[in-house]
Amino acid sequence: MTQTHPFVEIRHAQKSYGKLEVLKDISLTVERGQIVAIIGPSGSGKSTLLRAINDLDPLTAGEVWLDGLQVNKSLPHRQYEKHINEMRQQIGMVFQHFNLFPHLTVRENVTMAPKLLKKITDKEADTLAEEQLDHVGMLERIDYYPSQLSGGQKQRVAIARALAMKPKLMLFDEATSALDPELVEEVNLVMKKLAEEHMTMIIVTHEMDFAASVCDRVIFMDKGLVVEEGPPELVFKNPTQERTQAFLRKHLEGAK
Amino acid sequence: MDVELILKVYPYFLKAAVITVELSVLTTILGLICGALGTTARLSRFAIVRFLGAAYVSLFRGTPALIQLFLLYFGGPQIGIQLDAFSAGVIGLGLNIGAYMTETMRGAIISVDEGQGEAARTLGLSRAQSFRKVVLPQAMRLMIRPLGVNINAQIKGTALVSAISVVELTYTAQRYIGSTYKPFEMFFLAGILYLAIITITGKGVAYLDRRARLQ
Amino acid sequence: MGLDFSVIPPFYGTLALGVLWTIAITAASAVLSFFGGILLAVVALYGPLLVRLPFRFVAWLFMGTPLLLQLFLIYFGLAQIGVDLPAFVAGVIGLGFHYAVYNSELIQTAMVAVDKGQMEAARTLGLSRRQALMRVVVPQAVRDVLPPIGNNMIALLKDSALVSVIGVSELTLSAQLAIGRTYRPFEFYAAAAVLYYVINLGMEAVLRGFEKRNRLSR
Numbered sequence: 001m002t003q004t005h006p007f008v009e010i011r012h013a014q015k016s017y018g019k020l021e022v023l024k025d026i027s028l029t030v031e032r033g034q035i036v037a038i039i040g041p042s043g044s045g046k047s048t049l050l051r052a053i054n055d056l057d058p059l060t061a062g063e064v065w066l067d068g069l070q071v072n073k074s075l076p077h078r079q080y081e082k083h084i085n086e087m088r089q090q091i092g093m094v095f096q097h098f099n100l101f102p103h104l105t106v107r108e109n110v111t112m113a114p115k116l117l118k119k120i121t122d123k124e125a126d127t128l129a130e131e132q133l134d135h136v137g138m139l140e141r142i143d144y145y146p147s148q149l150s151g152g153q154k155q156r157v158a159i160a161r162a163l164a165m166k167p168k169l170m171l172f173d174e175a176t177s178a179l180d181p182e183l184v185e186e187v188n189l190v191m192k193k194l195a196e197e198h199m200t201m202i203i204v205t206h207e208m209d210f211a212a213s214v215c216d217r218v219i220f221m222d223k224g225l226v227v228e229e230g231p232p233e234l235v236f237k238n239p240t241q242e243r244t245q246a247f248l249r250k251h252l253e254g255a256k
Numbered sequence: 257m258d259v260e261l262i263l264k265v266y267p268y269f270l271k272a273a274v275i276t277v278e279l280s281v282l283t284t285i286l287g288l289i290c291g292a293l294g295t296t297a298r299l300s301r302f303a304i305v306r307f308l309g310a311a312y313v314s315l316f317r318g319t320p321a322l323i324q325l326f327l328l329y330f331g332g333p334q335i336g337i338q339l340d341a342f343s344a345g346v347i348g349l350g351l352n353i354g355a356y357m358t359e360t361m362r363g364a365i366i367s368v369d370e371g372q373g374e375a376a377r378t379l380g381l382s383r384a385q386s387f388r389k390v391v392l393p394q395a396m397r398l399m400i401r402p403l404g405v406n407i408n409a410q411i412k413g414t415a416l417v418s419a420i421s422v423v424e425l426t427y428t429a430q431r432y433i434g435s436t437y438k439p440f441e442m443f444f445l446a447g448i449l450y451l452a453i454i455t456i457t458g459k460g461v462a463y464l465d466r467r468a469r470l471q
Numbered sequence: 472m473g474l475d476f477s478v479i480p481p482f483y484g485t486l487a488l489g490v491l492w493t494i495a496i497t498a499a500s501a502v503l504s505f506f507g508g509i510l511l512a513v514v515a516l517y518g519p520l521l522v523r524l525p526f527r528f529v530a531w532l533f534m535g536t537p538l539l540l541q542l543f544l545i546y547f548g549l550a551q552i553g554v555d556l557p558a559f560v561a562g563v564i565g566l567g568f569h570y571a572v573y574n575s576e577l578i579q580t581a582m583v584a585v586d587k588g589q590m591e592a593a594r595t596l597g598l599s600r601r602q603a604l605m606r607v608v609v610p611q612a613v614r615d616v617l618p619p620i621g622n623n624m625i626a627l628l629k630d631s632a633l634v635s636v637i638g639v640s641e642l643t644l645s646a647q648l649a650i651g652r653t654y655r656p657f658e659f660y661a662a663a664a665v666l667y668y669v670i671n672l673g674m675e676a677v678l679r680g681f682e683k684r685n686r687l688s689r
Contacts, residue, residue, distance in 0.1 A: 054595055081599060089597035099592035103610045112606060113596035158592075165596060318671045319664040320632035323643060327664060330650070331657030334474060415537030419636060426540045439548040443540060451535040 005068050007032040007200060008053070008169060013062035015048055015224075022048045023059070024224040030217075033198040037211035037232070040221035041247060046204045049221070050171050053202065054091045055084055066090065067168060089117060092162030096174040098154040100146040106133065106157050107142045110164045117165075132160040136190050152183030156190055163194075170194065172203040176210075188214075208251060212236050220244045258441050265432055266445060272428035273449040279342075279414040279424060280453065283349045284407055290354020291403075295361040309358070316355035322416050324348050329420045345417035353410040360406055364399035365391060397468040404461030411454055425449055475655070479662050482649040486659075489645025490666055496562055496641055497631045497674075501624045503567025508574025508620070509609055515579055517604065533572045539633050541565055546637045562634035570627050577619050581612035614685055621678035628674055629667065642666060 006029035015023040022045045030036050038046045051057040053064055055072050064071040071087045073080070101109050110132055111125040120128065133139045136156040146154055155175055162170060172191065176184045188210055194201065195214050205211055211218055211232060218235040220228045220243075228241045239245050297309025316324065328337070329344035339347065368391050376386035418427035429446035433439045479486075515526050533541060542565040549556055556564070585608050593603035613620070635643035646663040650656045 056591055056595060085597045085599050088595055091595070093592075093595040095588060095592060097586075097588055099586070099588035101589065101592070101607055101611075103614055113593075113598060116602060116606070117597050161596070315664075315668065318668045320629040320643070320667055322632040322635075323646075323660055323664050323667060326643075327657065327660040331660050334655075334657040412535075412537040415539040416633075418539065426537055426543075429540055430543050433543055433547050437547075437551060439544050439551055443536075443544040443548070446540055447532060447536045450537065450540070451532070454535045 005065070006030065007034075007067055008202070009063075009065040010049070010053070011063040011065070013049065013052060013064070014060050015045070015052060015057065016060050022224050023052070023062075026062075026221075026224075026226055028219065028226065028229070030200060030202060033200055034217065035195050035199075035201045035215045036203065036217045036219060037215040038202065038204045038219045038221060039206070039208065039211060039247075040227075043223075044221040045224040046221045047173055050173050050202060050204050053169075053171060054088050054093060056093075085117075089113075089165050090168045092159075092165060092167035092170040094155070094158050094162055094170070094172045094175045096178050098146075098151070098158045098178075100154055100158055100161070102146050104145075105142070106138065106144050106146070106149075109146070109157060110161045113161070114164050128164055129160075132164045133157070135163065135193075136160045137186075150183060151179045152186045155179065155187045159187075159190055159194075168200065170199055170201045172201065172205070174204055174206065177206060206251075208236065208248070220247065222247070257444070258438055261436060261438060262441055262445055265436075265442075268432075269425065269428055269445045269449060272423060272425045272446075273453065275422065275424040276411075276414055276449070277453060279345060279349070279417065279422070280407075280411045280457075282346045283353060283410055283414065286346060286350025287353035287357050287406070287410060288403075290351055291357030291361050294354060294358030295365065298358060298362050299365065313355045313358050316352050317359075321349065321352045321413060322419060324352055325416055325420060341417065341420045341422045344420060345414070345422050349410065349413055349416065353406060353413065356406050356409070357403060360402045361395070361399055364395040364402070368395045368398065397471070400461065400465045400468055404458065404465070407457060407461065408454055411457060412450065474657060476658050478653050478655045478658055479649075482645075482653075482659070485645050485649055486642070486662060486666065489640065489642035489663075490670065492559075492639065492641040492645075493628075493631055493643075493667075494670065496559065496566070496634060496639060497624075497628045497670075499563045500566035500570065500627055500631065503563060504570035504574055504623070504627065505620065507567060507571030508578055509613065511571055511575035512578035512582060512612075513604060513609065515575060516582060517600075530572045530575065533569060534576070538565070538569050538630055539636065541569055542633060542637055558634070558638040561637060562631075562639045565637075566627060566631060566634065569630075570623050573623050574616075574620050577616040577623075578609075578612050581615040582608055584615070585611050617685055618682055621682065624678065625671065625674055628671060632667070 008030040010026060010028050013023050013026040014021070026049060038049065040046045048057050052059045053071065055064070059072060066087065067090075069087065071084070073083060075083055101112070104112060107126070107129045110129040114120050114128060115122075115125050129142065130139060133142055136159055138153060138156050138160060141149060141153060141157075146157070149157065175191070176187050179187065184207070191201070191203070192214055203211070203215065215232055217229060218232045219226055220235060220239070220241070222243050228235055228239060228244045235244065236248065239248060294309050294312055297305050298313070300306050300309065325345065325348040328348045329339065329341060332339055332344065372394060373386050373391045376390040377383065381389065414424060415426035417424060418430060421427065425446045429442045432442045436442065511526065511530070514522060515530070518526065542562065545565045546556075546558065546561040549561065589607050589611065590603050593607040594600070598606065631641060632643040635641060635647065638644070640648070642663050646659040649659045653659070
């Protein structure tokens, strides 16, 4: 079959906790190699949407597709677990609070999952760790423990850990929000580098400048809906929706 | 489960439970006294007294309670200490738990003294005054819960005196296991009674702890 | 009858053997209590309800009754249902399981306290729930409670004296053996006390060493 399909597709995503509707019928697509930023006020549902893509927060209704496969396929429990673990190996995720494994060294953080799931040898694992850590500029700290690293360094290791699984898609959940301002740039640089290598990325962020400079598309969400989307120059310079304008006005003021 | 047997022997277990309660109460009282003395010694101004306190704690915590009990009961007569089994049990276990209680009490006092004691002394109170008026009352409150843990352990520890033939719960259970070959039933009976004693004591400690915290 | 410590040297061999058995039973029980504690903690938190409830009940039973009583139950109870175990094995099971319950309580508390993000991060890498538990959550929880688990192991050493009552010829029973021949309880119990004290010191030193090595990885 040569039928073309979007690389990432979200169809009619809905999510509610009891009566609270966090996502109200969201549909969107992301092409291979595209870099998409999701912005919006807190509580807009942007993190929930991101976490639904790898089924960390399962949707109440709707479908998520990656490269022709449905991520949140409905299957009996045991089969579903196997399926989702395979899907998640293709979707890297980076968290606001890094979530590095504190009991493992930097090297072990990077190699644990590949060793366990891809059955690579210790030697291959070492090469992989060195490669990935070199990529994010953390090779020198390969045998350190996370507690010995700064926040920015931790996040770079967390990115290397995700990349070591050779994912098709990377999700960033406010990757720089928990960092001291002077440490933000080193993480942004790594993300820019990934962008230049045409990694497909979906980035939830508060940093409008970064979104404007790196992303191909910006999605503005509010109250569980996509309010506006388009290329950054359009969304940031000439937003058509009043809610977008209000958000940007407030946010740009806050930044100054 | 042999219910008939249980119904037949339970009065003996109840009687034995009374002995266990007596042992527990007396041992706790002696333990608290030893703990208070031990703590006083550990916090003394005199190095030699501090050393004696530390030696007491270290020796009694560093060796098995069973050995301490045997040494006192079987070895005592050789050095002129002649005790009946029950008294030897109370004294042996009391000295043992007293060493653990010393550490509990000392820990509570030190944790209060660090900030509060200093504050009191800067107000011009003497060391003794600040200890009596400021540190001790607060430390007492802090130590109720961990002392409760000590007491819980000590109630179970009374089982050791079965080894010197005091007819308490474990001894009774052991004897009936031997004569009836019904270990599960006997364990069940003795177990329920131990759990009852421990649960009631635990509730009592929790009540005291709550009251102390309200003040 | 005064004290005469010259009765001890002829029994050096007996006591030395007793020390070895005490170390052996303590080590075996400590290992059982460590891994048993992990297993019990995982089952108590993540097992199916039908397994979880009986587990909680047994844990409650074992924490509320004396170890000595449990040793009798295991030694005589297993014999009654046709499992005739050597005293040493029964002793290891009794001591090991008793302390496994205590260790499990510590580990459970620590597992609940492990940051939720740890499980999430492991799952997003594609690890199954079980893999994430065993590789990420449990090691961190265990590391966090290593000092109190160490204290349990030191308590276990002293409680190992109890298995003398079911006939394991460890240090306490060795001393009793010598007393049976010499009628010198004070000398031999004192000797046993000294030996326990020394083993205790050694064990504390080893455990502190372990803890120091573990400090970085937090």
